[in-house]
Amino acid sequence: MMEKTIDTFIAMYPKLNTKKSYRAAIYDFLDHIYGRVRAGERISGDEPAKYEELSVKYFSEERDYLNDLIGFIGNMSGKPPTSIKLKLAGVKEWLSFNGVELSQKELKTLRHRTPKAKGAWTVENEFDIPVLRKILAHADEKAAALILTLASSGMRIGEALNIKLKDMDLSKEPPELIVRGEYTKGGETRVVFISKEAKAAVEEWLKVRDDYIRASLNRNKGLIEKAAAGQKTGTDERVFPFSVAVVREFWSRALLKAGLHEKDNSTGRLQYRIHGLRKFFRSQLALSCPVDIVEALMGHEGYLTDAYRRYTRKQMGEYYLKAEHHVTVTGTGDIREIQDRLQNTQAALRGYKDIITEQTQEIAELKQRYEEQAKKIGETEKIQERIKELEEKLREVGDRYNKFMEDPIFYKVLFEGIRVVFIEFAKAFGLKTDFKDLDLKIDADEIIKKIRKKKLSG
Structure with a gap:
């Protein structure tokens, strides 16, 4: 036959928390009946053995179990209702383990004597x-x-x-x-x-x-x-x-x-x-x-x-x-706030991306137009350079021609030849001139000026 000790009773329960709670309840109950055994807040030394002795003593006596339980409830006055209920449950299970069965009437009496929990007993602060x-x-x-x-x-x-x-x-x-x-x-x-x-x-x-x-x-x-x-x-x-x-x-x-x-x-x-x-x-x-x-x-x-x-x-x-x-x-910081700010930032970035895309397209179009204009400008510059080259050559040829015409010997022979031709031409058309003031020199600058004027007007 199994010995009905406190330890054997506690060993029936697999959960550590249940073991601790029920053991503490039994010790508190025996302290209430026979006076405090523990010297300190917790059990030490041979104190568990003393409680085992008190357990044997309790069930060997003629006890009024209901009154003992009611007194135990009163002794716990001021404690949280949940704690009282837990300790009472542990003691009742221990009594049952030792053959003490309370009647339904007695259990009802205990329920009425047990304080009711109205909301949280301890007002707890919430964590944030x-x-x-x-x-x-x-x-x-x-x-x-x-x-x-x-x-x-x-x-x-x-x-x-x-x-x-x-x-x-x-x-x-x-x-x-x-x-x-x-x-x-x-x-x-x-x-x-x-x-x-x-x-x-x-x-x-x-x-x-x-x-x-x-x-x-x-x-x-x-x-x-x-x-x-x-x-x-x-x-x-x-x-x-x-x-x-x-x-x-x-x-x-x-x-x-x-x-x-x-x-x-x-x-x-x-x-x-x-x-x-x-x-x-x-x-x-x-x-x-x-x-x-x-x-x-x-x-x-x-x-x-x-x-x-x-x-x-x-x-x-x-x-x-x-x-x-x-x-x-x-x-670092409030994660939800960071996420909200990140979403806003991402939305802003999407907006900036759209703007940049539009501007990039516009820049590409302008670049294309610029390149076309640059190409035209390049061709114009080449033409201008070619015109300048031709103008310089015209001046050079004019200078050389004028210098040649300034040669007295050549000019006299050439002038007389041309003059004879022009005189015959004048006679044929009935013109009265001897072409004495005929000037055969070339004014290159004047020619260039007329060409530019014609180009601009045209």
């Missing part, structure tokens, strides 16, 4: 890009890698802390992480994606991860004794080989340094909770990605099967890439 940037400014490698992974993947903290190195593929686009069913809330395995900046942060973290593990092996012995941290080994295959307690510590420290360590007046709980990164992921990614894909990536039951039936992993990755800028935190 500027707030996350402030927090990341005070985060080391491990903190930055985890925060950006959570913000861009939608994973729960417990899921992210259980991702193995072998279940991460940073070479794909987008980078993929396999979330195993053994540590998911719904028990189903799924694939999630992370952003490029989260990938870069994880790569930086992996450079120092082994050093972190080695430094942690013998560093926190006091915390291990108090069960504030688990024993680290050099064979830890998790991407993030640390506990939720470590996460709470660096998260709180980053909030303090960023001036964002704000607590709810009613519950005293932080208003910027790291769990809120899931809400950030959901609201941001849904701006450009189908809601069923977003819900499936977050691991919400009812969406996983439907999403994987409707979309291939490749299609889901493509949708993620289109919406990735919405979950990008540390990029």
Whole structure:
């Protein structure tokens, strides 16, 4: 027959979070009944054995289980209703495991005594890009890698802390992480994606991860004794080989340094909770990605099967890439604003391109006309040059002729010969002249002037 200890009861549950929650609930219940056993906030040393002894004692006594539970509820007054319900559920399961079955009437009484949650118990502040940037400014490698992974993947903290190195593929686009069913809330395995900046942060973290593990092996012995941290080994295959307690510590420290360590007046709980990164992921990614894909990536039951039936992993990755800028935190400037400005710039460039094309065509036409004109001008210049050459030759011939005519001997003989001919010509036509003033010289400049005048008028 199986021994009904607290440990055997807890061993029935496969999920780590359930184990932790139910164990804490039983210890709190026994503290309420018999007085506080723990010396500190967490269990240490032989305290688990003491609780086992109290468990045996409790079921060996004649107890009014309903009144014990009602008193336990009253003892938790002021705590969030969800926390009270969770602890009550754990204790009821433990009672049932030990053969204590409450009647329907008793269960109804407990329901009436359990505080009702009216909206969110703790008023949480919502994350936006500027707030996350402030927090990341005070985060080391491990903190930055985890925060950006959570913000861009939608994973729960417990899921992210259980991702193995072998279940991460940073070479794909987008980078993929396999979330195993053994540590998911719904028990189903799924694939999630992370952003490029989260990938870069994880790569930086992996450079120092082994050093972190080695430094942690013998560093926190006091915390291990108090069960504030688990024993680290050099064979830890998790991407993030640390506990939720470590996460709470660096998260709180980053909030303090960023001036964002704000607590709810009613519950005293932080208003910027790291769990809120899931809400950030959901609201941001849904701006450009189908809601069923977003819900499936977050691991919400009812969406996983439907999403994987409707979309291939490749299609889901493509949708993620289109919406990735919405979950990008540390990029230079606001990505959406940059994209809008880029679209405007591209539109302007298209306009400039049209203008340049038109001007290029006009320039080509003008160039063609210019070349035609230049060709004509070239021909005209050649003609002008030829005219100048002919004019020079005319002047040269005229000068030579005039010089020749100025020779007294030649001129006298030639003139007398011409004069005789002209006199005979004059006689034939009855002209009265002796041609004494006859000038046989050539005025080349006058001839050129007449030619140019005729050309211009013609």
